[in-house]
Amino acid sequence: MSPELGKSDAIVESSVDTVEVSPGEVVTQHLVEVRMSTRRRIGIGVAIIVIGLIVALALAASAGSHSTRFDLNGANPGVSVPKFSLPGVTVIVICGVLIVLLGIAQLARGFGKRTMRWVGIGVAVLFLLGFLTWAGTEGKQPIQVGSLLQQTLFLATPLILGAMAGVMCEKTGVINVAIEGQMLFGAFAGALFGTIASNWVGLLAAVVIGALVGALLAVFAIKFMVNQVILGVVINAFALGLTGYLFDAIMANNGGGTNQPSVFNPIKIPVLGDIPVVGSLLFDQTIITYLMYVIVIVIDVMLVRSRWGLRTRAVGEHPKAADTVGINVLRLRYQNVIIGGGIAGLAGAALTIGSVGQFNKNMTSGQGFIALAALIFGRWTPRGALGAALFFGFASALQTALSLLATPVNIDSNLLQMLPYLATIFAVAGLVGRVRAPAADGEPYVKG
């Protein structure tokens, strides 16, 4: 690449990438890392510096005079760790200065695409530490980090399961916008059958009805080739209407007869559950959370290492190629979409029998869509979706925690409620960048 390249600042570094295509035969690919344009680089740098200054100046100035106490223990800690406190203003200023330094580094030379992600995470963590410290400087209550994390996992569980439902469908080439509706049906069935039979029957019913809605999605998407996004929206409307009607008809005026399921209690796993902090956070949970762990790990491993996973990826990327090697494309799609529906049903059950123990109209309130956002934010991988869903869960948990805390400056609760959605938009727009969905995602397959 000639150094005097015209509109010259588009290229950071030019690299020659070699691929050994066969022994002794090397193909060189001339790749350049396209750097962000200068304007974008400066924009991001300035934004980071502004965040740093807000922390170092505004937060430090308005902070209270006390030290901030932190409590890492959540509810029911097996073994508790002592609380500790940090000098408020000092910590805030240090966090702010570190963020400003990162911003200056970005301004000066610009981070590469990959490093940028870590820089983003670093800024977020520092900002959060500074912010939490600030919130506690009134000194009335300690910052309950432990319960904040517990709440994160609790709120993230349905999102994670919903995102896994998305992985199952979209990896195989069917777009699932109906996660929301499947969750709603699952939540309803969980509450209903959890009341009239037992919570275990409720759990099973939620999975079954989720799978049935998945089958409905599959038939229309695969057999009748309906536009999959519109189909998903219609199924969501259908779920909202039907569960709403059934709620009015059989639940609303029936006292506890149909809508008072027994909820699952946390089960503490011996030994693991006794680890300080982590034990009560991860290993003292309900069966639904444990099922979630298993589902995430199984999907993650199987997608890469198993015959099913190889075929699923092939069908989602290039169904015709899969067909020409004798794979039954349609059957695999049906199978995965139905299993995905079942997982979404389980996500719904987490909202009723895994939680409050009661169904309400439209109780999913958009969580299915947040799960879908987590799937995209996580680049259609189980691990990525897990991380994204935890992030969204954390934003919700933080909102709740802050509303209970006496912060130095009172933050309006309406603004706080915006927090998870704001985080979603920023995350999806800013951090994800260009992502590649499975190539045949949303494309119906027609033979020949």
Next chain:
Amino acid sequence: MKLELRGITKQFGSFTANDHIDLVVEPGQIHALLGENGAGKSTLMNVLYGLYEPTAGEIIVDGEPQKFDGPGDAMRAGIGMVHQHFMLVPVLTVAENVMLGDEYTKSAGMLDQRKAREVVRRLSKDYHLEVNPDVLVEDLPVGIQQRVEILKALARHAKVLILDEPTAVLTPQETDHLMDVMRSLKADGTSIVFISHKLREVRAIADTITVIRRGKVVGQADPSATPAELAALMVGRPVQLQVDKAPADPGDVMLGIEGLHVISPTGQVLVDDVSLQVRAGEIYAVAGVQGNGQSELTEAVVGLVEPTSGTISLDGRDITDTSTDEILGRGVGYVPEDRMHDGLIGSFSIAENLVLDTYDEAPFGNAVSLNLQEITKNATERVEEFDVRTQSAEAAASTLSGGNQQKVVLAREMSRPLKLLVISQPTRGVDVGSQEFVHKRIVAERDRGTAVLLVSTELDEVIGLADRVGVMYAGKIIGELPPTASAEEFGLLMAGQTATDAKEAS
């Protein structure tokens, strides 16, 4: 294994793609299937491979009639196929692609990657199809991807291998290598069905040749038949294979490209420092294997992609940052490589397609309305002039054959005064009869004083039409040759070896 097709008929609605086709492939034989695009070769092979169900007829393997419900059945019967458009999953590795559908597994359905690698290595070695099993297919050049396709068939113990237009994406050297591989497969007792419309290759490798025209077998031929005989059999009438043209009379520089770079959003260098000039009244051909930046080069010239750097000028005026609409307005005609995608709107009528770029100018229309009479009149004239075979100018463009679609695009682009004609893959998917016509029109345009930038992956076409040839490889014009240079010289450049490399090697 002996393969026999008896009376295979395949109908799509009222259209008969294959009409009572009989074919016998003897064991260890290379049987060429020769025919024009659209003659029904690929349909026949898709029937044989279980992708289409025949309307009538039988497939017989070693005397046993077969019924294929899908490619899986065909593979189990020992039939393997290398599709014209590779059936490989780009994001999977070579080993994963080779085992897909017939996976090597350990317990519980977990993949045995090690065994898959071993199979790839062993077959690679046995048949000189060297390829690294752990590379992602999307990182491989097409020539190597084809090896993966062949390995895929071999790993499934194919006894009959169907190669559908396998040389379309290869350089001449790669084609030679493929022929060596075919010979060694044949020596091992594998039968090969070799589908092609390239006479030279068919004559070089085949043991027997079956010619198909309009869905019917029209004759058997011996590889010793002359190209003219084969072409006449293929088209149904004598064909002129050479292009008639007078020497060029170049005028002023019409198109000037200086230091052009095009970089994709993902950072790949698609066009790398290209500088070239095309003069009025000459045809400059860009030769090269598909995917070496030719498409991006033409798209940059007409303003469809934004160059990262460099300048493009038309008749002395800079058009680098000019809109496509304006560039066309200044006298540039553009025939894109993929006519159904970029050249025509399939659901629009021929008449509408003929005014896609001039609908808002007199006499066809103004800012608010169209003059339908003028548009119809224009269509009648153009259809006549360019010999577009259609029932009516009101028919949808998608109902036309490939050759006639191409004539519609040419008719639109060539019926206004041009300074420059940019034309990509002019005869791809065009029948031999129409090819003659297209070539004559291009030469006529040149003789009228238009500069022509021609991009073609068909070496014969480049040699026949061009006055000067630039060979493009990995985004660069790595050498210019006169059209009289040998196929060998072109081949080396198309494979990325510059003249100095070639000297050093010898």
